[in-house]
Amino acid sequence: MSQPPTILFTAITQLEASKMIRESNKVSKLITHVLGQYPDLEAEFSRPHGADRLFEAAYEYVEPGASCTKCDPEKQVPRPLRMSAEPQVHYGTIASGNQVIKDAYARDQIAGKLNALL
Structure with a gap:
């Protein structure tokens, strides 16, 4: 995998630092502001x-692409509650x-090898 440009690394470092300095997460406020200006984007x-x-990664869905109403609840993976509902x-x-x-x-195998989200 090729490395992103240095300017991107710098921007991410600054964003991380500014979030640590300010305790409130401004991402949520920015999203609210943009959606207020462009309400058509809200649904998406x-x-x-x-x-x-x-669901477990090895679980094959009953109806691929459909909702999970017919999926086996035994194959569902419990998730801990997040400490905050704010975007991360x-x-x-x-x-x-x-x-x-x-x-x-x-997908999970590839992500593990790359130590990345996929």
Whole structure:
């Protein structure tokens, strides 16, 4: 994987430092401000209603692409509650490619090798 430009590393470092200095997370305020100016974006860029359900990576969905209403609840992975509902910025590596990886197990294997989100 090629390294991002130095200017990007510098911007991320400054963002991380400014968040540590100020205790409040300004990302949420910025999102609210932008959505106020461009309400058409709200459906696409707002937090979804309801809880997100996570299933074991090896679990194959009953109906790929459909909702999880028919999924086996025994295959659901419990998630700890987050300390805050505020948006969080990921400061680590994010890998991307030119095709969708639908196999969650393969995706997790690649992400582990790259030490990245995929």
